[in-house]
Amino acid sequence: MEEKKIEILTRASGVILRHGVRSVTMDDITSELGISKKTLYQYFTDKDSLINAIIDLKLGNDRAICLSSIENAENAIDALFLISKSICENVAAVNPTVFYDLRKHYPVAWQKVCAHKMTFVYDMILNNIQRGIKEGIYRENMNPEVVARLFVAYGDVIMSGEIFPWPEFHYDQVYFETTSFHIYGMSNKKGIEYLNKRELNE
Amino acid sequence: MEEKKIEILTRASGVILRHGVRSVTMDDITSELGISKKTLYQYFTDKDSLINAIIDLKLGNDRAICLSSIENAENAIDALFLISKSICENVAAVNPTVFYDLRKHYPVAWQKVCAHKMTFVYDMILNNIQRGIKEGIYRENMNPEVVARLFVAYGDVIMSGEIFPWPEFHYDQVYFETTSFHIYGMSNKKGIEYLNKRELNE
DNA sequence: TAAAAACTTTTTAGTGTAAAATAGTTTCCA
DNA sequence: TGGAAACTATTTTACACTAAAAAGTTTTTA
Numbered sequence: 001m002e003e004k005k006i007e008i009l010t011r012a013s014g015v016i017l018r019h020g021v022r023s024v025t026m027d028d029i030t031s032e033l034g035i036s037k038k039t040l041y042q043y044f045t046d047k048d049s050l051i052n053a054i055i056d057l058k059l060g061n062d063r064a065i066c067l068s069s070i071e072n073a074e075n076a077i078d079a080l081f082l083i084s085k086s087i088c089e090n091v092a093a094v095n096p097t098v099f100y101d102l103r104k105h106y107p108v109a110w111q112k113v114c115a116h117k118m119t120f121v122y123d124m125i126l127n128n129i130q131r132g133i134k135e136g137i138y139r140e141n142m143n144p145e146v147v148a149r150l151f152v153a154y155g156d157v158i159m160s161g162e163i164f165p166w167p168e169f170h171y172d173q174v175y176f177e178t179t180s181f182h183i184y185g186m187s188n189k190k191g192i193e194y195l196n197k198r199e200l201n202e
Numbered sequence: 203m204e205e206k207k208i209e210i211l212t213r214a215s216g217v218i219l220r221h222g223v224r225s226v227t228m229d230d231i232t233s234e235l236g237i238s239k240k241t242l243y244q245y246f247t248d249k250d251s252l253i254n255a256i257i258d259l260k261l262g263n264d265r266a267i268c269l270s271s272i273e274n275a276e277n278a279i280d281a282l283f284l285i286s287k288s289i290c291e292n293v294a295a296v297n298p299t300v301f302y303d304l305r306k307h308y309p310v311a312w313q314k315v316c317a318h319k320m321t322f323v324y325d326m327i328l329n330n331i332q333r334g335i336k337e338g339i340y341r342e343n344m345n346p347e348v349v350a351r352l353f354v355a356y357g358d359v360i361m362s363g364e365i366f367p368w369p370e371f372h373y374d375q376v377y378f379e380t381t382s383f384h385i386y387g388m389s390n391k392k393g394i395e396y397l398n399k400r401e402l403n404e
Numbered sequence: 405t406a407a408a409a410a411c412t413t414t415t416t417a418g419t420g421t422a423a424a425a426t427a428g429t430t431t432c433c434a
Numbered sequence: 435t436g437g438a439a440a441c442t443a444t445t446t447t448a449c450a451c452t453a454a455a456a457a458g459t460t461t462t463t464a
Contacts, residue, residue, distance in 0.1 A: 025456055036407045041458070139386065141401070146379040149366060153359040154352075163355045164348075177348040184341065185387030192391075199343070227426060238437040243428065 005043045008033060013054040017094045021051060021101035048106065055102070055109045059116045062090055066124060076132030077183055077194055083124070084179035087155075088172045096159055117152050125151045129186065137191030147186065154178050207245045210235060215256040219296045223253060223303035250308065257304075257311045261318045264292055268326060278334030279385055279396060285326070286381035289357075290374045298361055319354050327353045331388065339393030349388065356380050 011033050016024050026047055030037050044050040065086045073079030102110040125148040132138030154175075157163055164174045180195075187195060213235050218226050228249055232239050246252040267288045275281030304312040327350040334340030356377075359365055366376045382397075389397060 039406065047457070142383060142386070143379045146376055147383055150359075150380060150383065153365045156365075157352075157355040157359065163351050163358075174348055177345045178352060181344060181349055181352065181387050184344070185383050189391075241436060249427070
């Protein structure tokens with residue numbers, strides 16, 4: 001991909017993820033980036049393809065960050081904390097209306113997001129559970145499929161804002177509390193000892 | 203309330219909660235109960251008041267069952283298991299479209315349902331957390347407000363069917379798994395010992 | 405060559421209206 | 435008295451239409 005296309009993509013991504021897909025028009029993007037419509041349409045045939053590219057870019061970045069977190073973590077618990085920290089930083093910058101807009105008007109992009117949650121995130125958590133069990137810090141008497149899906153669901157619950165209304169609650173705090181609670185729920189005796197030790201160091 | 207009104211209410215409740223609010227017309231109810239519209243409207247001025255009465259009845263029953271579970275339980279963990287068992291039995295009999303219909307067309311009734319979740323259920327779980335801490339079986343290092351709201355959220359997640367699609371997953375099984383996971387997440391060493399002992403007895 | 409501007413086409417929000425469905429009322433009859 | 439049916443009133447729904455906005459294209463200009 002040409003350098004110019006990448007620049008347009010990343011800058012447009014910033015505007016759209018911050019303000020919503022519907023709210024930002026193609027004219028808004030051109031004037032925001034200081035380019036003409038001609039140029040914009042030279043690189044992206046229509047708004048749909050631009051949105052799809054933005055979502056691909058975003059999900060790709062998220063995945064890369066998660067995978068590096070997993071590699072650098074000393075154990076399953078540490079990995080989950082690292083992941084939740086980066087998810088927090090990444091998703092907090094996305095306006096919730098983006099998800100609403102995608103679901104309603106951009107079925108292809110929305111499908112990508114759903115697939116990302118139900119395959120990548122789900123598989124990642126499922127692997128994390130297996131890793132934790134193998135490392136002897138997670139309980140063996142839980143249902144991995146249900147527990148992993150529960151973790152996936154947290155994102156929706158927190159983002160919807162119904163149960164944790166802003167400004168009484170803040171995404172990042174709730175997400176952190178939720179993740180630690182989830183880790184406690186999965187941990188066995190040895191895992192909880194590690195958690196306690198971890199808490200002391202903070 | 204007269205005996206006849208109660209009979210009409212309970213029987214209409216059965217039909218409506220099973221098939222949905224919008225799907226069941228006033229004519230359906232009269233023919234199903236074998237009464238005339240004259241009689242039905244003698245006891246309920248309009249459909250709205252009937253629906254509201256049904257919701258009041260339903261929520262009242264649910265509350266009564268929960269409160270008796272709490273009293274009869276030997277400790278906080280036992281109480282949560284009893285509650286989740288009765289919630290399961292009660293909510294599983296309600297067609298999910300009922301919630302959809304209420305939310306969209308019966309704002310007063312929907313408000314009752316939301317208030318029930320956000321006050322009664324939430325307070326109940328908050329009390330349960332305090333009880334468990336006092337009984338020395340729950341951790342003290344958790345955020346009760348977040349953890350209680352998380353429990354409230356499970357209901358929505360499971361009922362929506364997006365994360366746990368039927369028929370791959372069944373309400374009652376997922377609800378049971380989820381509740382036990384949640385209890386593990388709240389329990390401390392002593393609580394987990396009680397849980398292990400409990401599992402052996404099953 | 406690419407931005408700016410002017411332009412055309414498509415999508416969407418909003419409105420009005422007719423038909424259908426349902427709520428709610430009245431009448432008749434066992 | 436209360437059920438059955440016929441009736442009226444209200445609400446929903448569907449469709450057509452209009453106006454505005456935004457997508458997408460072409461032309462002009464620096």
